[in-house]
Amino acid sequence: ACRIGVSVPSWRSAGLCPFPGPRQRPAALGLAFALGLLLLLAAAAPRRWAAPSRTARRDERYLARVEDLTATDTEDLALSYGVVIDCGSSGSRVFVYFWPPHNGNPHDLLDIKQMRDRSSRPVVKKIKPGISTVAAAAPERATPYLRPLLLFAAAHVPALKHKETPLYILCTAGMRLLPERCQAAILEDLVRNVPLEFDFLFSKSHAEVISGKQEGVYAWIGINFVLGRFDHEDEEDAVVTVALGDQRESLVRKRTVGILDMGGASLQIAYEVPDSGAFSSPQQEAAAKSLLAEFNLGCDVQHTAHMYRVYVNTFLGFGGNFARQRYEDLVLNQTSVHNRLHGQRTGLSSETPFLDPCLPVGLEDTVARGGQTLYVRGRGDWVACTEQLQPLLAGTNSSQASLLGAYKAPIDFSNSEFYGFSEFFYCMEDVLRLGGHYSAPTFTSAAQEYCSQRWEVLTQRFRGGLYSAHADQHRLKYQCFKSAWMYQVLHQGFRFPLEYPSLRTAQLVYEREVQWTLGAILYKTRFLPLRDLRQESIRQGHGSWLRLSFVYNHYLFFACILVVALAIVLYLLRLRRIHRRQLHAAQLTLLWLDKVVVPPGQGNGP
Template identity: 70%
Template sequence: MARISFSCLYPVSWHFSVPPISPFARRHLAFLTLFILVFILMLIPVTDLWLRRSGAQKDRQFEKYLARVGDLEATDTQNPSLNYGIVVDCGSSGSRVFVYFWPQHNGNPHDLLDIKQMRDQSSKPVVKKIKPGISVMASTPDKASDYMFPLLSFAAAHVPAEKHKETPLYILCTAGMRVLPEREQMAIIEDLVRNVPLKFGFLFSESHVEVISGKQEGVYAWISINFVLGRFDHIEDDDEAVVAVTVGNLEEFILRKRTVGIIDMGGGSLQIAYEVPSSVTFSSPEKEEAAKAMLAEFNLGCDLQHTEHVYRVYVTTFLGFGGNYARQRYEDMIFNETVTRNRLLAQETGMRPDSPYLDPCLPAELTDTVERSSQALHLRGKGEWDACRQQLEPLLLRSNASQAYMNGVYQSPIDFTNSEFYGFSEFFYCTEDVLRMGGEYNSYKFAKAAQDYCSMTWSALTQRFHSGLFSSHADQHRLKYQCFKSAWMYQVLHDGFRFPYDYPNLRTAQLVYDREVQWTLGAILFKTRFLPLRDIRQESNRPAHVNWFRVSFVYNHYLFFVCILVVLLAIVLYILRLRRIHRRQARLAMLDLWMEEAVPTTPAPGI
């Protein structure tokens, strides 16, 4: 044993013994040192990649935003790996064709296709619209393919010719075709199925043309907005809003990103769609049947065996609840009430310009006339927004005091503590065009701004309009009915759909990431959801080392932890081995000492 002594200024010494290191132990120590150095060299790039992956969540979200903004660039049609799809929206007033494209699927069965709207060399969306709607072909259904020819020729000119045979074409008809008798609908569809393939080489069959319901249209719109917002992506950040969703039986649930609901108020109708995370129970079979008509459950995954992508969405349309139609219903109501009151009280209120009906829903001093049944009701604005709201209450047609469903239609419960909504069309126009409050919705600020607007005189409003103080989209019609429409929007939201007045997660919008989001995007996403299986099979047939490289790169954080466990296990095994070697050497030393003491020493000769 070597003895080492350390002395300092004080008269104290410390002594400890260092056991001699055997050559065998030195070899093991050299091997361990080399192993640790190799591990550190391997760990540095893996750790760096893992830290960048885990510590740059916000940066990736911003990169996704930039990527979506980059979608506004021209599509590279020279790229042979791109695929294309076409959707024709056959509406009531006209038809529009949309061309989409997407790269090869990434091979992850939990991801949707990355579908984007195609843009021409000028970076403009590849869209073409014709008028009138296809329903005008009801009398001449054999001309339906001729009606469709300009739209499909336009799409064919933008999709590379060598891609036509593998480009799916979907012709989806909405409100205009729904009102036609089924016999006339089928005659138009039969002509399209028979003659479109004779003129165009797209992937098109009988299942690719249909008259979709309002429920389907609402589901496609819901898919579109959530896809663009990235709500079908995997959870990557602890700060992301998530929701627990029950799938199948009530005991099974999954945790995923919170989707957004949509409320869209047009001129004639109102539509709402949102995810229902929890299964709903009903007190009677009749209520359950009524609710099933408004609940759509579907799987967006490419494999129906996986339940991670099962969504349950409530969607319904309220006809006559749009902004313009609601105003007509309101005018009908006040006209009938005024005529009845005049008859009972022998009055002529509203029947002459000098004794107008004072309308709280029109700006102060504004005059208007409502004509019904060859009679005219003269109106004069009173500009009282709160009184207007109260007067609109009967137009919600709520069923009864206990349920208070708007228009008597069942509404699935909304978890207002963990939900998010986007308001489109009239919700955006009411908040932005005049009040300049589009974006995050605050009911208290909105109500105050609407009250102030309604109380202003018509002459003051027109002066502000000519001074350019309102949005460029605002016109005389908007100024005239802004007071009514803002009150109607407010009532629908808070008394109809029962949103809390302090609800913080409603945003009104017209564009998402600077582009208009159409339901046709959701339609092609849903129609092509099984296509990734083809790319996944191709990926699985690649050589094993290629697949391992992908796995090791994508899941590098798993590799990081595995490496740590391997090194810790190696160190533990090495320490145990050294202990065994040390104990064996100690036993051998003790045995040698015992033998030396046990064997007597032979005296030297001659002593």
């Protein structure tokens, strides 16, 4: 008996192959390729749907600011427009704003920008004098007085948009001084006659005399809007924890900035108060209620993301020029009393002048009040000047609030930021050339150095062009006084620490002047996005489930990728298991054939 050997490869030499047979291998390779592609998409998807990087957000903001300075495309039918007229004490100005359709996110505000003409100049026009001067005695003159401004706005807003363009006429300081009966007559004339000549969206609620508190709130809104502090999606900037009124809830959002504004006659401060806190007395609580403004900038009153509590206070008589007048009155009175008590003649002639520490060395001047004349000569002692100004912080009469005694909402100086405008900027930049970040030691050193210089040296530097182009003789003369006054107001009046690092003085924000009118139209139009949101919800109600699922909820998309990947892996494992079974069966067959004995007569052939 002989055995027949069959030439079949041994399974030990072939090894275990994890892939299917030759016919199934192309399909398996295709599935593996698909799996790799899906994994690649899954790796790339987070980059696509994740929040933009800080660099990307910074680039977007920069491009948006550049676009703000370009001409407005009035042929874009999707744009909306708004007109605000600021009726001030010395004149009136009209501002034209525009905005694209709302993006549909209920937590975002309208993207309102100031309109620019074909030459990329801001669309703004001013006329003089103020409406209170023109129409106080004759209210029927109010509409003819504003007609040039309305014609100017109508010429820049596309005619097709007039009927849907809101017009707001907001009157400030000059109108506040008029009797309420006179104010009402002027506003009534505007409400009655303006719609007869112009198609703007204008009603009784669009014409009003706003308080100083409202004006301060609008200014605060405008500055923070331009700085992007209402964009809570961006987590790049500092944040603050805000208590939400009586709800005993809190939220963490981007920190807003406070504003300091010193004009010629008044001083104003406005900043957010994150925590309502407790009051020491009923009188303090009453004072706080009159100075705190709580409002919701969002379009939905149920959403608290844009609930703000802002402290606003205006101090009449604490502006730079008015403070100088109060200081001169103080010096005149003190010198007169001193002369009477000691029998001296200080300041009564140029030979025996009063030595004023708040004027540059050697500068001679006179102060005339009520028939009295005081001769003064500067001695340039900045430290003595700040001490002389200390009593002025308390106010001098009942019509002037005390900067020291007035209620001030607490400021967290470790987590806050302020911008100083007008005199705060001029005082630092025009002569000292320190505009921008404020540093108390640097400012003090520069102010002392300036005050100690002789008047002849300062005028020579001025003629040599060493100071800002905005500087003039008046600035040179009173720079020493105003720098000391600014220092006292900041550190003694408002109690800013000397080492406070987050005060910046500015004239422009991102190369443009920001008016309180921007904040006004943001507040007045805050409910307009509801119209776009309703339209969006209607569109979503008709077959938008897939878009909502895969665009707005990308986590579901990632889950689908994972399910597909697992299915492919399970399929490959099953193929491998089947292949092993087939290989095992083949091995058993080989073992059986190796032991088969060929019957006699069949192995020798014929």
